[in-house]
Amino acid sequence: MMSTTFLSRFTPSIMAPRILEAIFVQRKPLAERLVELIKDSALTRSKHHTLLIGPRGIGKTHLVSLVYHRVRQADVVKEGRLLIAWLREEEWGVMSFLDLLLRIHRALVAEYKDQELESRVEALFEMSADEAERAASALLKDYVGGRTLLIIIENLDDLFGGLDDEGQKRLRSYLQENPFSTILATSQSLFRGVSLQTSPFYGFFRITHLEELSIEEATQLLSNIAELDGDKDLAALIGTSLGRVRIRALHRLAGGNPRVYIIFSQFLTRESLNELIDALMRTLDELTPYYHERIRWLSQQQRKIVELLCDRGSAHSVKEIASRSFMSHQTASGQLKLLRGMGYVQATPLGRESYYELREPLMRLCVEVKKHRDRPIRLVVELLRSWYTTEELQKRLSKLPPDVGGPLSEREHIHAALTEYQSAEVLVSLSNTERINQAALGLVRGVEIEREVNARIISEAVGKMARLMARRHHLEQSGHTMEDLAQTALLKFLTRADSAPESLYEVNDFAAYLYRIVRDTAIVIERKEARRQGREHIPELTEFQRRIDFLVERTPPSPDEVLEMRVLLLNRTLSYLLTAGDKDNLIERLTELAREMSGSGAEDVLSESLIRSFILLYKEEDPDTEQLNLEEWYNISKEILESYLEYELTLRILEKIVRYSKTKDKRILLELPLEERTFMEPLLDD
C-alpha cells in the first residue's frame, strides 16, 4: 500500500508538526533539552547557542523543525517574550553581514506577517550598503525590544562560508554587543568557522554531534511510520523474522541514516522487486549530483583520497593511503585532516595512528554506481539476496521483458543474486523439510482429511530425528525413550494449538522447530544420563529444561519468541559443543544448520550465533582444556559455510576475530567496512 501521510524525504521543515512528532525517535531527551535552553534564554539574561552537527539525512532539519513547533506552542512565545527567525536550508547567497541581517528581517516578516516591519526593511534598499547595515542593525535591536530572538540557522557552515571572516566578525561583535539572541544552528560537519581557533566563533557554540540510529531505533522509526500511515502490512512485517532480516539489510545500506529508512519504509513490505530497485536507483540518482558536486569541490589530491576510500571500502591508516595514492605521508595526513574537517571522512585513532574511512556509505554507493557501469552494484545484489528467496527471484526474472538489459538493469542484478544463490543451492536439500512443513501446517490447521497422513509424516520425521540425535549424543541406549519423549512433547504441543494462525510458523520455520524439540529432548535425556552415571551435567542444560517446559506447557509461542529461543538455543548448543571440544558433532551440527537455514530468510540467526561463539572462545580461550581453539573452529566453519554466499560477511568477520585474537591489533577490525563493523562491535562490547 502507498503511504497515506506526507513524509517528505528531503524537506522535513514542510511536514506537519503532528507527523514530525509521530516519527521522532532517539532524540527525545535532546529535543526537550533544546526547548529548555531556548526557554531559559527567553526568561533570563543567559543566552544559549547550540550547534547540531551531522551528515545529510541524519535528521537535523527534522529536529529543528520539531523544536520550532514546540517552542511556538510554549508560553514564552504566547506571552510575547520570544521571537523566532528561521533561516531555512535554502538561504543561499548570504555574502555579508548586511545580507544576513536582511534574511533575519525577512524571516521575521514571514513569521509575524508584519507589514510595518516589511516596509521598514524595504526602506533599507534605498540606502548605501554601509548605511543599510547600520540601519538594519538598529532596526533589529529596536524590533526585538526587550524580548529574546531565537535565530534558527540551517547549514551554518554554508552561511559562514558566504559571510567570510569579516562578516563572521561583524556578526560576533553584534551578538556580543546586543545580547538578545539565542541561536540554534545546524551543520553537516565541523567547519573552520567554529573549529579553527583563530575564528571568531571558536568555542562559541554548545556543539552536539547527532548520532546515527541503532538498529533498534531504526526499527522503532519504521514502527512509528507504520503506525502513522496505518500501514498494517508494515507493522506486521516488522515483528517477523523476515522483517528483521530486511531491516538488517536496510541498516547496512543506511548506516543509521534516518532519511534512508524513511525512503525505503514503504518498500519494505513490497513483493515487487521493480519498485525496490527503482527506489534505490532513484535515490542514488537524486543523490549522485550532490555527491559529485561535493567531490568536485575538492582538490585533486583530496579527490584521489576519497576515490581510493570509495574503492577500498574499509578504514586505512595514513601510511596505506599515502602509499596507495603516491603521496608523501605528510601530504596525505594534511589532506585527510582537511577532509575530516569537511565531513567527508571519519577517523578512528589507534595509538599514534589514525585510520580513515568514508563517513557516508551512500557516497560510496553513488561513486560505485558511476564508476562500475559495467557490473551490478555489490550492495544491491546483497540487498536482493536478503530480500527475496530464490523462487521469488526466478519468478521475477521470468516476468521481465527480454529487451530490458544493461549492466545496471534489474535483470542483471537478479542474475547476479541468483548466481550467488545457485552455488549455495547445490548443497542444500530442501525436500525433506518442505514435506514436514506441509504436514505440520495441515495438522495445525486441523485439516481432518489428511490428518493421519500428516501425523505419520511428522511422527516419522520426529523418529528419524530422534534416532539421529541419539547417535550424535552417543545416547543410543536411550533412543526409544528419546523418541517417545519427543513425540509426547510434540503432540502435546500440537493439540494445544487450538487456534493456529498461519503466521505462527512460517513454512520454513516449522521443520527447524521440530528439529529443535527433538534436539532439546536429547539434551534432557543427556542430563538424566549424567545424573544416573553420577557425572556432572552442563549447567546450561537447566536453562534448556526450563525452555522445554515452557514450550510444552503453554500455548504456542509467538514468532518473536520462537526466534528468540532459536538464537538462545543455538548459542548454548554451540558453546556447549565448543567447550566440550566435540569436533565431529560440531561439524555435523553446523552442516545441518547451514543447510536448514539457507534460503529460510533467517540466516542471520546462525551468523549471529556463530559470531557469538567466536567471541566466547576469544574471551575464554583456555589451552588447558579440550575445547576447540579459535583457529580450528574457524577452519571448520569456513569449510562448511564457504559455499553459502549468504555467510560471506560472517566468515569475513570471523576471520578478523581469529586474526585479532592472535595479535590484538585493532587495525584488523578496521579492515571491515564501517557498516560491517557496526554489525560486530556491539557483540564485541558485550
Add this chain to the structure above:
Amino acid sequence: MRTNPGGQIDPAEIIGRDELVSHLWDVLLRQSLVLTAERRMGKTSVVLKMRAEATADKLPIYRDLERVHTPMEFTQLVYDDVSAYLSMLNRTARRAQQLVTQLGGTEVKGLIKLPEMAAPHWKTLLTKILEDLVEHQERTVILFWDELPLMLYNIKSRAGEDAAMEVLDTLRSVRQMHPDIRMVFTSSIGLHNVLSVLRAAGYANAPTNDMYTEDVPPLNLEHAHELAVRLLKGEHVQTNDLMICAERIAKLVDGIPYFIHHVVDQLKQRGGVATVETVDAVVHSSISDQHDRWHLRYYRERIDIYYSPEERPFALNMLDVLSLAEEPVTFNELFNQLKSRMVTEDREQALRVLSLLQRDHYVAQREDGKLVFRFPLIQRCWRIHRGVE
C-alpha cells in the same frame, strides 16, 4: 541555573568574581586597565558583571572591536558611542563635527564620510571626539573595548603595521592629555602577541605602560565548588553525593568555569546518577575526545599561530619537558632537559620564550622560583596531544 558553555551568562549568575570586580573598580578610580585572561577563564563574564553592576556615577560603554578593520571604522564606532551619550545630555560632539566639516566631509544619519584625501585625519578626529566626551562627561564614562588586539591585527593586515601602531599611540596620548578618561582593553588573545609582531616591524613604544594590568584567574576552589553545586542543582543532575561530586568537578578542571559548565552539561546528557567515577570518566573522555568539544587543541595550536618559527621549537620542547615533570623544576634543570631534545646553547632565547609562555598562562613560577605547568588539566591534555605520555 543552567549550564551554558561558551554562551552568554546572566550577570546575576556570575559566581566568585565579587572581589575581583570590586578591585577593578578601585583601579579604575585611578587609571585605565588592561584585563588579561587565559581563554575560558570568564573574562567576558567579568566585564559583563561590571557593565551590569556599575554604580550611578559610572557609565560603561561596551564595544566588541573584532569586526573593525581600519582606524576610520574604529573612529566611527567611538563617534557613535560618544554621540549617543552626548545626545542623552542634549549635547553634541561639537569639536568632532566641526572637524568633519573643515575636512570637507559629511555626516548623514550619524555616518561620517570623509573625502579620501582627508582619511589620514582619523587621528585628529578620534582625539576630538574623545575631547568632546571629556568636556561633557557628567559621570565617569568607561570605554570597554573588547578584542582590541584582534582589531589591531585586522588593521595591521588591512592598513599595515604603522596604522596599528598609530592607533595605540593615539589612545595613549589621549589618556595622557586627559587623565579623566577611562579605557578597559580586554581580549581573548594577549596584547603582547600583537605587540611582538609590531615590534618586529620596528615599534619601540610601550603603549600601555600607563595602564594597570590585571589577570583574571580561575575561580578559587571554594567558588568553583559553589558554581558546580548550583549547576548540578539547576540542571537537576542526580548525584550520589552532591558536595563530593561538585568538589571533584572543581578540582579536576582547576576551577576553570567554562569546563565546569561543560562537565555538568555532559553529566546531564549522560543521565543517571552522577558519582566521582562518572565525573572522572567525563573529564577523561573530554580530554581525549576526537571532536575536541572542549576546544583543548587550542593550547597546542596557539603555539603555531602566535609564536615565530624560531620560538616554536623552544616553546614546544619546554612544554613537553614540563608536562612530564613530576616535580617543579628550576630554569637550569629545564634548560638542561631542553638541550637533550634540541641542539641549542641559546639560553637567552629560552628565557624569552619562557616569559611568553608565562604570559600565555602555560607556565607558572612558584615562590621558590621553580617552574610548573600552570593548569594540571592543560598539562594532561598537552601530554595526550603531543603524544609524550
